[in-house]
Amino acid sequence: MTDWLPLSPAERSVAIEVLVHGPLSRTELARRLNLSQGSLTRLTKPLIESGLLVEAPWAGASAEARQGRPSQPLDVVAESWSFLGFKITDEMVYGVVTSLRSDIVARLDRPLTSHDPKYVADLLAAMTAELAGRHPAVAGIGIGVGGFVREYAVVGESPYLSWRDVPLAGLVRERTGLPVVVENDVAALVEAETWFGAGRGLDRFVVLTIGAGIGYGLVLGGRRVPCAEEDRGFGRHWIIDPLGPLTPQGERGSAVSLLTIPSIRYQVRAATGRDASYEEILAGAAAGEPMAARVIGEAGRALGTLLAQIANFVMPQKILLAGEGVGLMEVAGDTVRDAVRAHRHPLAAPIGLETKVSDFHDWARGAAVLAIQVLVLGGAGG
Amino acid sequence: MTDWLPLSPAERSVAIEVLVHGPLSRTELARRLNLSQGSLTRLTKPLIESGLLVEAPWAGASAEARQGRPSQPLDVVAESWSFLGFKITDEMVYGVVTSLRSDIVARLDRPLTSHDPKYVADLLAAMTAELAGRHPAVAGIGIGVGGFVREYAVVGESPYLSWRDVPLAGLVRERTGLPVVVENDVAALVEAETWFGAGRGLDRFVVLTIGAGIGYGLVLGGRRVPCAEEDRGFGRHWIIDPLGPLTPQGERGSAVSLLTIPSIRYQVRAATGRDASYEEILAGAAAGEPMAARVIGEAGRALGTLLAQIANFVMPQKILLAGEGVGLMEVAGDTVRDAVRAHRHPLAAPIGLETKVSDFHDWARGAAVLAIQVLVLGGAGG
DNA sequence: GGAGGTTACTTTTGCTGCGGAAGAATCTTG
DNA sequence: CAAGATTCTTCCGCAGCAAAAGTAACCTCC
Numbered sequence: 001m002t003d004w005l006p007l008s009p010a011e012r013s014v015a016i017e018v019l020v021h022g023p024l025s026r027t028e029l030a031r032r033l034n035l036s037q038g039s040l041t042r043l044t045k046p047l048i049e050s051g052l053l054v055e056a057p058w059a060g061a062s063a064e065a066r067q068g069r070p071s072q073p074l075d076v077v078a079e080s081w082s083f084l085g086f087k088i089t090d091e092m093v094y095g096v097v098t099s100l101r102s103d104i105v106a107r108l109d110r111p112l113t114s115h116d117p118k119y120v121a122d123l124l125a126a127m128t129a130e131l132a133g134r135h136p137a138v139a140g141i142g143i144g145v146g147g148f149v150r151e152y153a154v155v156g157e158s159p160y161l162s163w164r165d166v167p168l169a170g171l172v173r174e175r176t177g178l179p180v181v182v183e184n185d186v187a188a189l190v191e192a193e194t195w196f197g198a199g200r201g202l203d204r205f206v207v208l209t210i211g212a213g214i215g216y217g218l219v220l221g222g223r224r225v226p227c228a229e230e231d232r233g234f235g236r237h238w239i240i241d242p243l244g245p246l247t248p249q250g251e252r253g254s255a256v257s258l259l260t261i262p263s264i265r266y267q268v269r270a271a272t273g274r275d276a277s278y279e280e281i282l283a284g285a286a287a288g289e290p291m292a293a294r295v296i297g298e299a300g301r302a303l304g305t306l307l308a309q310i311a312n313f314v315m316p317q318k319i320l321l322a323g324e325g326v327g328l329m330e331v332a333g334d335t336v337r338d339a340v341r342a343h344r345h346p347l348a349a350p351i352g353l354e355t356k357v358s359d360f361h362d363w364a365r366g367a368a369v370l371a372i373q374v375l376v377l378g379g380a381g382g
Numbered sequence: 383m384t385d386w387l388p389l390s391p392a393e394r395s396v397a398i399e400v401l402v403h404g405p406l407s408r409t410e411l412a413r414r415l416n417l418s419q420g421s422l423t424r425l426t427k428p429l430i431e432s433g434l435l436v437e438a439p440w441a442g443a444s445a446e447a448r449q450g451r452p453s454q455p456l457d458v459v460a461e462s463w464s465f466l467g468f469k470i471t472d473e474m475v476y477g478v479v480t481s482l483r484s485d486i487v488a489r490l491d492r493p494l495t496s497h498d499p500k501y502v503a504d505l506l507a508a509m510t511a512e513l514a515g516r517h518p519a520v521a522g523i524g525i526g527v528g529g530f531v532r533e534y535a536v537v538g539e540s541p542y543l544s545w546r547d548v549p550l551a552g553l554v555r556e557r558t559g560l561p562v563v564v565e566n567d568v569a570a571l572v573e574a575e576t577w578f579g580a581g582r583g584l585d586r587f588v589v590l591t592i593g594a595g596i597g598y599g600l601v602l603g604g605r606r607v608p609c610a611e612e613d614r615g616f617g618r619h620w621i622i623d624p625l626g627p628l629t630p631q632g633e634r635g636s637a638v639s640l641l642t643i644p645s646i647r648y649q650v651r652a653a654t655g656r657d658a659s660y661e662e663i664l665a666g667a668a669a670g671e672p673m674a675a676r677v678i679g680e681a682g683r684a685l686g687t688l689l690a691q692i693a694n695f696v697m698p699q700k701i702l703l704a705g706e707g708v709g710l711m712e713v714a715g716d717t718v719r720d721a722v723r724a725h726r727h728p729l730a731a732p733i734g735l736e737t738k739v740s741d742f743h744d745w746a747r748g749a750a751v752l753a754i755q756v757l758v759l760g761g762a763g764g
Numbered sequence: 765g766g767a768g769g770t771t772a773c774t775t776t777t778g779c780t781g782c783g784g785a786a787g788a789a790t791c792t793t794g
Numbered sequence: 795c796a797a798g799a800t801t802c803t804t805c806c807g808c809a810g811c812a813a814a815a816g817t818a819a820c821c822t823c824c
Contacts, residue, residue: 008781010781025802027800027802035783036784037783038783038784038785039782039783040802042781042803066791066799068791068792068799068801069790069791069799069800069801070791070801071801071802072802216695218696220603221602237694237724237726238725305621309695312620313598313695314600314695342619342621345618346619348619390809392810392811409771420773420776420812420814421810421811421812422773423773423774424810425810449770449821449822450819451770451771451773451818451819451820451821452772453773454773
């Protein structure tokens with residue numbers, strides 16, 4: 001890739017603003033960034049010359065026919081560069097190709113039959129080759145893994161993969177020749193939502209994921225708060241109901257034992273003897289099956305309590321609920337809302353809750369976004 | 383007061399740094415603020431000429447006898463200006479005089495026999511006259527009230543005083559001729575601790591007060607997060623134990639009903655029939671009286687749970703526990719710590735917990751700090 | 765007690781990057 | 795086609811910074 005860098009801080013903020021908030025005219029940018037119009041002419045010139053920005057080819061919707069010289073929207077050339085994002089789980093690798101704007105343009109999944117770092121790196125390289133063949137100008141690779149990651153490069157500890165201090169970025173870089181960014185999967189998803197998703201432009205923003213585990217990400221002042229406990233098992237000790245169910249994965253009555261898919265399935269299996277999928281349990285609860293309804297009801301109350309606690313203590317402008325388990329909201333939404341109400345001041349501002357059905361490709365997209373942040377714009381933040 | 387303002391942003395940051403972090407040499411300031419030494423000469427010159435800073439008269443402790451030209455520490459002339467801080471409760475007004483560094487140099491309390499705004503303003507003016515007579519160069523007045531305050535001036539709603547839209551700042555300014563800053567009492571305390579106390583220089587910081595009520599303040603990125611629920615009763619709906627005690631003030635098992643002094647006294651009175659003071663109950667619990675020990679033990683567990691939840695969700699670098707009720711920590715400290723442990727990941731970083739015994743004069747000092755922030759340095763932040 | 769070293773501060777110089785004002789470009793309206 | 799509106803560009807001046815060179819105040823060692 002042509003190295004656009006280094007960008008000056010002001011140039012960087014212009015690039016990010018356009019990248020994140022779509023086509024914007026110079027005047028609009030000046031207003032948003034508190035700069036003069038003259039500065040914007042100066043700042044955008046090198047960005048246009050380097051090819052990162054273009055003057056948008058008349059954004060169809062000339063919309064309001066206003067007087068005066070029409071504004072000239074600037075836009076990133078989203079399709080001129082591609083980014084690869086991978087999410088590694090214990091038995092699958094999910095891959096996506098995204099544009100510079102993080103729109104997914106292709107998907108590719110492969111089973112993971114070994115956790116040997118070299119094997120994983122080989123697999124990632126093979127998937128990269130396959131994806132890069134179909135998509136031009138791949139600028140970089142982002143990889144998300146559950147576990148603790150250091151300096152965008154080394155997997156310090158990942159219980160799911162049984163890894164310790166694996167220099168994954170280096171291994172993949174050797175095999176592909178492309179820049180590689182590795183990060184914790186939850187952190188990557190949070191960054192993606194902060195830049196391009198529900199958290200766009202917000203100051204205080206929380207991401208809560210429910211699925212195989214519980215994920216929690218905090219964004220303050222537009223920046224993600226790094227936390228050491230990012231590896232799985234964080235929610236194991238969020239005790240919501242001391243008398244709650246006891247499951248293999250979490251402490252009694254913890255968020256993990258009440259809310260994660262494995263724990264919910266475990267509870268139903270323990271009570272009924274039948275092994276049901278998460279979707280079946282949700283359907284059963286909706287249909288009024290007593291055991292499923294009880295477990296799902298408890299999960300809904302737990303989720304509401306959790307959301308209320310987060311809202312009470314963090315006071316975020318928005319909470320994004322994501323992950324494979326968000327189907328819970330459809331079935332038990334009222335229960336969740338009741339629990340939230342019970343734990344909130346009646347005059348408190350309503351929680352800005354957004355639910356996003358997400359599959360593993362969203363996690364992979366998150367990793368791609370991290371690659372965009374680090375590689376194109378030289379570091380996070382914005 | 384001579385109007386030092388306006389300060390340029392850079393000058394302001396220098397002034398704040400010296401004010402908050404004590405005498406500092408120009409070189410040290412340059413290092414802390416990421417500026418060159420030359421810039422510091424330039425920036426400090428007008429500050430010294432205006433009288434806000436002085437070259438410290440050889441700070442006694444020449445400490446390490448190092449080589450080279452000795453550094454010339456700069457300091458604020460803390461005593462050349464005084465600030466008044468008042469805390470209004472429903473039956474008392476507590477007043478303090480502080481230096482520019484917010485050290486309390488005098489106290490004065492008066493009973494409040496009427497809640498009529500004009501009467502309160504007259505009382506404040508009388509107290510101001512008495513205090514200003516003994517202390518020169520009063521630069522401004524800060525007033526802390528429980529309730530919602532708008533724009534540092536108008537008490538929007540205060541249930542304790544039964545006020546609605548009382549322009550307190552204007553009333554007091556008319557009578558004293560001094561600049562007046564009004565703010566919510568908890569907010570003022572939080573600002574004071576952020577600038578001069580436990581939260582100095584921290585990025586994420588929480589203040590939790592227990593006493594007549596529960597107070598909660600959040601500091602992110604060095605700035606206090608304004609929240610609409612700042613008026614009393616915020617913790618009434620933090621349900622900690624759904625099966626907990628039911629008291630007149632809070633919801634069943636809420637932080638208020640488990641932790642505030644009136645609720646604790648109510649519980650003991652309801653169980654034993656005797657009316658005991660908070661201190662007597664604490665002493666009784668320490669001595670092993672069963673009922674007192676039970677109530678205090680429950681309060682300790684509740685506090686630990688609360689602290690753990692805050693730590694889990696906000697991940698602050700430090701939590702300051704303040705208020706009239708912190709004696710709880712001395713008696714039930716182990717219980718609190720056990721509860722924290724139970725609700726935290728075993729590998730999670732320990733909570734930076736600091737306990738501060740505080741009386742009503744600390745609340746008044748907080749109000750004075752707000753006056754310092756707004757009047758001297760032109761707005762909050764730092 | 766002077767030479768040389770070390771550190772703190774000051775002065776000078778030049779540059780970056782911003783705002784503001786004036787002008788050019790390009791549209792709508794009458 | 796002229797007038798008005800709005801956006802963008804050009805140009806100028808200036809605030810504020812870093813870098814470098816100079817000065818001051820102290821040390822240690824000989």
